Amino acid sequence: MGTQVQTRPTGSPLEGQQALTAARHLAAAGEAHQYLTFALANELYAVGILNIKEIIEYGNLTEIPMMPTFIRGVINLRGAVVPVIDLAARFGGNTSTAQRRTCIVIVEMRQDDTKQDLGIMVDAVSEVLEIPGSEIEPPPAFGAKIRADFIAGMGKVNGKFVIILDIQRVLSIDEMATLATAGLGNSSEISVT
Secondary structure, three states: OOEEEOOOOOOHHHHHHHHHHHHHHHHHOOOOOOOEEEEEEEEEEEEEHHHHEEEEEOOOOOOOOOOOOEEEEEEOOOOEEEEEEHHHHHHHOOOOOOOOEEEEEEEEEEEEEEEEEEEEEEEEEEEEEOOHHHHHEEOOOOOOOOOOOEEEEEEEEEEEEEEEEEHHHHHHHHHHHHHHHHHOHHHOOOOOO
């Protein structure tokens, strides 16, 4: 069963950031399988904390014309332009509506020798969990609400499953560039292999 690093849901991006910092220290000390969990469209997802730079409050976005619907816009993060991805729309669902607990999780993507920060819009940040490898099942071959190649595994936590995302696949810069160039609104229409 997964070990909780933080036992209560975070109420703000600041609390989520503090939990993330604590979990990073544990991961650096040799603890494996640390995940930030978040809610999105009534599902619980997890992303490895080593991919995450920070969590910020959802704020003003600058919309970019003629982009796929899953690209909500860009934000200015300490002078850097950071694209913000609506994960619900990226997964082929409806676009998210910003609520009180909506956050942007800043993820560092690496491709070849370059780094790119991307923001992912989530309904709410939940907690940081440590999930032992023995509690992670392979992704289902069918029946998931999202593309199977987006799922790294299914973590068992307190008798329930948490969908562990393959964030490098979900936020593939090449695939999103292809979708943006094609001007498609629904990311499920193209599968780049």
